Amino acid sequence: YLDVLAKLGQWMEIRLYLQNPCREYWDLIVGPRRLAQLEVRDAVDYHEVGHPLLASWGQQTQSLIALLGEAGNVKGEDALFVGRESDSLLATVQNRILDLQHQESASVALAADDRSVQIHVCHSLVRQLEVLHDQLLDRFATQPGLRADQVLVVMPDLARHASLIDAVFGSQDARRIPYHLVGLPRAEANPVARAMLMLLRLLASRCPASAVFHLLREPVISAAFELDAAWLESLHDWIDAADIRWGLSAEHRARMGLPASKDFSFEEGLDRLFLGLALPDGSEPWAGMLPVPAAEGTEAAALGAFDAFLQALEVAQIQAAEPAQPVAWGVRLEAWLDDFFPATRATAEAVAEVRHAVQALVTDLVASGLEEGLPLSVIEAAFTARLEDPAQGAIPTGGITFAGMTPMRHLPYEIVCVLGMDDGVYPTLHKPDEFDLIARAPQPGDRQRRLDERNVFLDLLLAAGSCFYLSYTGRHIRDDSGLTPSVLVSELLEYLGHLISGKKGPEALAAARSRLVVEHPLQAFSARYFSAGDAHDTSLFSYAQEYLAALSAREIRTAKPPARGADGVPASAGETSTEHGSDDATVDSEPEDEAEIRDFAQPFFLAPLPVPEPAVRVIGLADLQDFFSNPARHLLRQSLQVSLREAEEELQDDEPFGVDWASRRELAQRLLPALQAGATDEQILTLAAAGREYPAGALGQSLLLRELPALRHYAARVPVARCGPPTWSVSARFDVAAGGLTVILEDMLVGFEAWGQICHRYATPAARDKLETWLSHLFFNAADAAGPVDPPRRTRWLGREPGFEFSPCAAAEDLLRELLALYAQGLSLPLRFAPRAAMTYVEELPKGRARALREARRVWAGQGDPGAVWGRRGEGDSPAWRIVLRHEPQPLNADFEHMACTVFEPLLAHLSEEI
Numbered sequence: 001y002l003d004v005l006a007k008l009g010q011w012m013e014i015r016l017y018l019q020n021p022c023r024e025y026w027d028l029i030v031g032p033r034r035l036a037q038l039e040v041r042d043a044v045d046y047h048e049v050g051h052p053l054l055a056s057w058g059q060q061t062q063s064l065i066a067l068l069g070e071a072g073n074v075k076g077e078d079a080l081f082v083g084r085e086s087d088s089l090l091a092t093v094q095n096r097i098l099d100l101q102h103q104e105s106a107s108v109a110l111a112a113d114d115r116s117v118q119i120h121v122c123h124s125l126v127r128q129l130e131v132l133h134d135q136l137l138d139r140f141a142t143q144p145g146l147r148a149d150q151v152l153v154v155m156p157d158l159a160r161h162a163s164l165i166d167a168v169f170g171s172q173d174a175r176r177i178p179y180h181l182v183g184l185p186r187a188e189a190n191p192v193a194r195a196m197l198m199l200l201r202l203l204a205s206r207c208p209a210s211a212v213f214h215l216l217r218e219p220v221i222s223a224a225f226e227l228d229a230a231w232l233e234s235l236h237d238w239i240d241a242a243d244i245r246w247g248l249s250a251e252h253r254a255r256m257g258l259p260a261s262k263d264f265s266f267e268e269g270l271d272r273l274f275l276g277l278a279l280p281d282g283s284e285p286w287a288g289m290l291p292v293p294a295a296e297g298t299e300a301a302a303l304g305a306f307d308a309f310l311q312a313l314e315v316a317q318i319q320a321a322e323p324a325q326p327v328a329w330g331v332r333l334e335a336w337l338d339d340f341f342p343a344t345r346a347t348a349e350a351v352a353e354v355r356h357a358v359q360a361l362v363t364d365l366v367a368s369g370l371e372e373g374l375p376l377s378v379i380e381a382a383f384t385a386r387l388e389d390p391a392q393g394a395i396p397t398g399g400i401t402f403a404g405m406t407p408m409r410h411l412p413y414e415i416v417c418v419l420g421m422d423d424g425v426y427p428t429l430h431k432p433d434e435f436d437l438i439a440r441a442p443q444p445g446d447r448q449r450r451l452d453e454r455n456v457f458l459d460l461l462l463a464a465g466s467c468f469y470l471s472y473t474g475r476h477i478r479d480d481s482g483l484t485p486s487v488l489v490s491e492l493l494e495y496l497g498h499l500i501s502g503k504k505g506p507e508a509l510a511a512a513r514s515r516l517v518v519e520h521p522l523q524a525f526s527a528r529y530f531s532a533g534d535a536h537d538t539s540l541f542s543y544a545q546e547y548l549a550a551l552s553a554r555e556i557r558t559a560k561p562p563a564r565g566a567d568g569v570p571a572s573a574g575e576t577s578t579e580h581g582s583d584d585a586t587v588d589s590e591p592e593d594e595a596e597i598r599d600f601a602q603p604f605f606l607a608p609l610p611v612p613e614p615a616v617r618v619i620g621l622a623d624l625q626d627f628f629s630n631p632a633r634h635l636l637r638q639s640l641q642v643s644l645r646e647a648e649e650e651l652q653d654d655e656p657f658g659v660d661w662a663s664r665r666e667l668a669q670r671l672l673p674a675l676q677a678g679a680t681d682e683q684i685l686t687l688a689a690a691g692r693e694y695p696a697g698a699l700g701q702s703l704l705l706r707e708l709p710a711l712r713h714y715a716a717r718v719p720v721a722r723c724g725p726p727t728w729s730v731s732a733r734f735d736v737a738a739g740g741l742t743v744i745l746e747d748m749l750v751g752f753e754a755w756g757q758i759c760h761r762y763a764t765p766a767a768r769d770k771l772e773t774w775l776s777h778l779f780f781n782a783a784d785a786a787g788p789v790d791p792p793r794r795t796r797w798l799g800r801e802p803g804f805e806f807s808p809c810a811a812a813e814d815l816l817r818e819l820l821a822l823y824a825q826g827l828s829l830p831l832r833f834a835p836r837a838a839m840t841y842v843e844e845l846p847k848g849r850a851r852a853l854r855e856a857r858r859v860w861a862g863q864g865d866p867g868a869v870w871g872r873r874g875e876g877d878s879p880a881w882r883i884v885l886r887h888e889p890q891p892l893n894a895d896f897e898h899m900a901c902t903v904f905e906p907l908l909a910h911l912s913e914e915i
Contacts, residue, residue, distance in 0.1 A: 002067055002445075009073050020065060021058055021462055022051075023081040024100040027066050029055045051102045053093075053495055057458035057488070060451045063444040089496065090116035090468050097462065108499045110515060116467055117496065119489065119517045121474035125161060128419050128471040129168040130524045135469070136400070137175060137543045139415065143466075148178050150414035151400045154460065156426045158404035159188045165402055175543055178399030183406060185388040186357070191220050192341050192350040193357070193387045199340060200380040203320040206256060207313070208246045208653035209239055212266070216309055220350075224342055225309050231302035236651070238294040238303070242269035243692035245655050248314050255321050263696035264655045266310050273303055285690035290670075312339045323373030326365035333358045333383075357386055405456055416464035418457070421472040423484040427453040457488050480522070493517075527551055604886045608828040611740040612639050619823070621747040621779055625772045627823050628903065631831035633880035639827050644879045656695050659703055661763060663693040664800070668711055668762035675715035681708060710800055711762075717798045718760045719753050726750040728791045732783035736817050738824035745820055749780055756780075756794035764801050767839040773797045774806060774907045775819070781812035805912045815906055822899070830884040831899060834860060834875040837892060838900035842908060845901075856900070857892050 005014055029050030068074065083098050084091035092108050095101075118135070122128045132153065140146055155161060162181055169179050186193045195218040202211050215221060217232055227235070247253045249267035254260040262268045268289070275283075275291035277300055283291050295303045316339070319332050334355060343351040361383055365374075401413075405426060420426065430449045432439035438446050461468055470492075472485045484490075490509075493516070497508030500515060518539045521528050529542035530551055542548070627634040636642040656663070667688060674687055685704055694700040731748040751757055757780050759773050777795035785791070793808040809815065822831060837856040844852035862874025875881065876891060885891045 002071065006071055006073065016068070018065065018068070019061075019459075020079070020081075021061065021097055021458065022054060022100050023079070023098055026050055026054065026058075026100055027062060027069070029062075029100070031055045050100050051097055053458070053461075053491065054097050054100070056491060057454040060448075060455040061458075067445050086116075086466070088116035088466070089114050089499070090464060090466070092499070093117075093496070094462055110500050117516055118467065118469045119493070120469075120471040120520060121485075121517060122471060122520045123475045123477045123480075123522050124473055125420055126164055126168065127520060127522075127524070128473070129164060131471065131520055132417060132419065132469070133168055133175070133177070134541065134543050136177060136415075138541065139467070140177075146414060148399045149401070150465075151417065152411065152413040152415070152463075153400060153402045153417040153419065154405050155402070155419040156405050156428075157420075158402065159184055161420070162188060162402075169400075179402060180399050181402045183404045186353065187384070187387045190350045190353055190387075191218070192337075192347060192354050194218070195220050195341070196337070196354055197380075197384055197387060199316070199336065200320075200376070200383065202313075203317050204376050204380060206246050207248050207252065207266070207317070208651075209244050209266075210651040210653050212310075212313070213239060213651055216306075220341055220347055221309075223344075223347075224340060225305045227302060227305050231299070231305075234295070234299060234302060235306055238273055238292070238306075239269065239651055240649070241294050242272050242292045244269035244651075246653055248310065248317060252314065252317060255318075261696070264692065270303075270307060270310065274307075277303065285687065288686075288690055290690040290692075315339075320376045323375045325373055326362050326370060329365075329374065329379050330358055330362035333379075354387075357383070361386055405453065411463050412465070413463055414465040415467040415469060416460050417469040417471075418460055419471050421470055421486040421489050423486055426457075426486055427488065454488065461492075474519075475522075477522070525550065603888055604884055605829060608739075609639055610828075612827050615740060616742045616744065617827075618744045618746055621745070621749075621776060624745060624819070624823060625775050627826060628771055628775065628819070628833065629768055629835060630878060630880060631826045631833055632878065632884040635826055635830055635884065636880055644883075657699065659694055659707075664707070665762045667691065667693040667707075668714060668800075671711060672715055672718065675712055676718070676720050681705075684708065684711075714760075714762055714798070714800055719758055727754055728785060730780060730783035730785050730791075732779060734782070734813070734816060734820065736820040736824060738821045739828060741824045741827065743820050743824045745779070745816070747779060749776070749783065751791060754791060756792045756796065758796050758798065760798040760803075762800050765797060765799050765804060767835040769797060769799070770804065770839070770907065770911070771835050771903070773804075774910075777806040777910075778809060778812045778816045778819070781809045782816050802913070806907075806910045807912065809906070809910055811906075818902065822902070832891065832893065832896035833899040833903065834881075834892075834896075836875055838896070839904050841892075841897065841900045842904040849897075853892065853897065856896075860892055 005016075008014060029048055032052060032055075081098060083095045089108060089110055120128065120131050120135075122131055136151060139151075140148075158181065162184060165179070165181065169177060181189065187197050188194065195215065198211075198215050198218065202215055205211060213236060216225070216227070216235070222228070222232060243264055244266055245264040247262070247265040247267075249265055250260040250262040253262075253265070269292075272289050272292040273294055275286055275289060276293040277295050279286065279291050279293075281293045285291075316332075316336050319335075324332070337351060337355060337358070341347065341351050341354075361379075365382070405418075427450045439448075442448065470489055472483075472489060474483050474485060475481070476483060493512045494504075494509055496516060497510070497512030498504055501508055501511035503511065520540070524542065524544065525547040529540050529544075530548050633644070636644065670691060670693075671684060671687060674684060679687070685701060688694065688704050689696075689700070694703055729748060729750040731746075733744060733746040735742055735744040737743075749757065757776065759776065761769065763769070773795060780795060781793040793812075795806040797803045797805070822833075825831060837860040840859045841852045841856035844855045860874050860876045862877060876885075881891070
C-alpha cells in the first residue's frame, strides 16, 4: 500500500493522517525480552525499553511510522499531541505513553475513589455481562452528564455471543440501558438473511429431517406459515413418529441421481400423518402404508401448514436444481423471498435489506459479463459472502455500542469496556502454516495477527476518556478454581502494580490485584451484593431489587446494602424488608466466596421433608411400581413438584440399517394380533413393511425373516385377548400409616386365563421387569377374588427369551405393607434403592458382602452390568439421582444394603427362571 501511495505521490498531493500514540521518537524501543536478546548478541545499539506497554503492544504502529519515515518524497509533517489533564490512574498511564516515560520508582498516589481502571473476575461470560450492566448503571447514577453513546463495549467473537448480550441487556425493564450491536454480519443481525442462507444451503442438500425442521423453526419462517411454538413442538413429535429421515419426495431423490424411493421421506411421512388424521385409531394399513395417528382435531391446521411449507420447498428445490443466468437467479431468489418471507410490519425492513442484496448481487454478476448458466453452489457462495461481510468499526449509535475486537484508532468514548479477556481467547493462539514464508522471515509492516490484536488493545486503552474496564472468566464455574487471564491483562496488571507499589514481580502483581481487581460471586443473587457492614466490600453492589426482595422474603439477615435503584437512588435492605414485613433484618454474610461455594456443595437433602399434603395418599399399583423403579424421580415429582424434562431428542437424518430393542417391541406389539390369528409369513412381512420399525428393502426383509421365529414363539405363549368378560378379577385396598402419612393402595387386576396372572413384554427380562412383576404378584396374592373363578396365585412373565415365574406367596400382605411403609418413607427422604444394583447385590451376597457391594457399585456406575445392553448407562447417571444424592460421598451405603435385601430377598425366594 505504501508503495502505491509513493507512486501516486509523484503526480498528486497525498495527505496521510496518522494516530501516533507517542510524541517522542520511539522507533527503537523494544520489549524487555527483546532487549535481553539483543544484549546477549551484543547488538543493543540505541535500542531501549522506553515504555514497556508501548513496546509490547504498539509494534504494528511502530512499523508503520518507521516505513513512512523511510519514504523519500515526504515533504513535511504537522503534529498535534494533547495529553490528559486528569490525575487519575488511567490518565497517568496514557500520559506516560504519550511522553515515553517509564520511571523505576512509584510515583502514583492512587486515590481511594479512583475507578478509572477496573478489572473484574467472574465465573462466565454471562456473569461478566451481568456485572457490566450493574457497573454501568452505577456509572450513570454517580457520573452526571454521562450518556449511553459514550460507552463502548468490545469483546472477541461478538457474533457468537450476541444472543448472550441480548439475554442480559435486552431482558431488563426498569433498568434497561439502550444498546446496539455493530459490526455483525447481516446473516447474524438480520433474521431474514440468516433464514435465507439456511434455505439456500438446504436446497443444495439431501434435505435431512433435522435441517428442514431447523429452517421451519426460524421465527420468520414459522410466522409466515402461521405455526406457533406449541405446533412446532407437535410437528417435531410427528416427524419422529412418522419416521421421516431425509428427502422431500421420490422425485427429489431421483433428481439427486438416487433410486426414486419415498421410504423414510417427507412425502411418505406426510401421507402417513394424513392417513392417521382421516382414519380411526388402530386401522389396518392402507395402500401399503401404516397410518400414524398423531394429529387430531384442530391440529389438522398445523399439518396443513406443514404440507404447504414442504410444497413450497419442493418447488424451490426443483428450480434450484437447474443452472441459470444471473437475471433468472434474481427472479428465483425474489420469488423465494415472497414465498417464504412475506413482508409484514415487523419484517419489512429486514426483507427489504435482503431484497436489495439480491439486486446488488445480480447487478454485479451481470456486469461481470457471465453468459453461461450458474449452479446453485456458485450463487449460494456469492450470496453468503455478500451477507456475511461485517461492517467494520464501532461508530457511536446513540446507545451503548457493542463491537468486536477490530482495529480502531482512538475512537472518542468516555468509557471503554473489554470483556472476555481469557487466556488463549485474546490474543488468539495462531500457529502459522509451515509454508508461510512471511512467518519464517518477517519484515517490518507485515500483517501478523497477534501483533495486530495487541495493537488493538493499545488503541482501546488510549481511547478511554475516564474509565478503562476489563473483565475475564477467572474462576471455574464448577469448582471455583482459578483461571489465568489473557497475557495482556497480566502485563497491564504488572505495570500498574509497579506504578502503585514501586516494586516488581509478584509483589507488584499482588498490589495491583488488591487495589484494582474485583472478585465476583458465582451467582448474581448472592447475598454479598446486598450486605453491608465493616467487612463489606463496597465494590460489590447490585441494582437488581427483585433479588434483594427475594433475599428479604427468605429472612436472610440483610443490612444496608445500598443497592441502587434504576433511578440511581440507593434502596436499602431495611426499607425493602419493611415492605415485605421484616423491618429489623440484619445480615451476617461471609466476605469470601467460599461460603457460597460451601452452600452449593452441601447435600441436597439435609433433613427429611415435612409430611406431604394431603396426609392421606391413595395410590395404585402403577404408582408403587414407578416408585421402586426410581425412588429419586418419584420423590422429586410427588413431594417437590419437580419434573425433570429430558432434552428434546434430535431428529434422525439417516435411514436405519439395523434394529434396536424399542423397534423390536413396537413391531411385536403391532404384529401380535395377526400372529395369534394365524397369519402367514407373507402376510406378516407385508404388514411389517407397512410400518417403519425395520429398514426398508431387502435388508429389512432379511432382518424380519430372522426375527420371525422369535415373534411366532412369543405370540404362541402370550394369551389371546378376548372380547368377553374376564375369567377372573381381584381387587384389594391396603393402608399403612408411617411417619404421619397414611398410604392407601387400591387397585384391581383382571385376567383371561385360569392358570393365573400372566405379564408379557417382547424383551429380555431385566431387574425392573422382575421387580414390577413381583409387586403385581404380591398384590395378586394378597387380594380377594371378585369373579366366578379363584385363580391359582401364580404369576408368569413372558418375553422374547425365556421368562420367569413367581410361586404363590403366603406372606404377600405383610410384604406388601412393608413396601408401602418404604413408599411413605421415600416421600420425605430419598430411598437408597436402585433395581439393577440392588438385584446384583442380593445375587452376589452368598459370595461375600464385600464382593456383592463392589459389584453393585459397578452396576450403579455403569460398569460390568451383567444384564445391560451395549451402551447402557449406570443407574447413578439418572438426572434425578444426581440431584437427590448430590455431593454424597457414597450413595450405596448400609441403607442401600438393607433396602436391597428387604425388596429382593423375598423376590428371589419365590422366583423360578427359564420357563
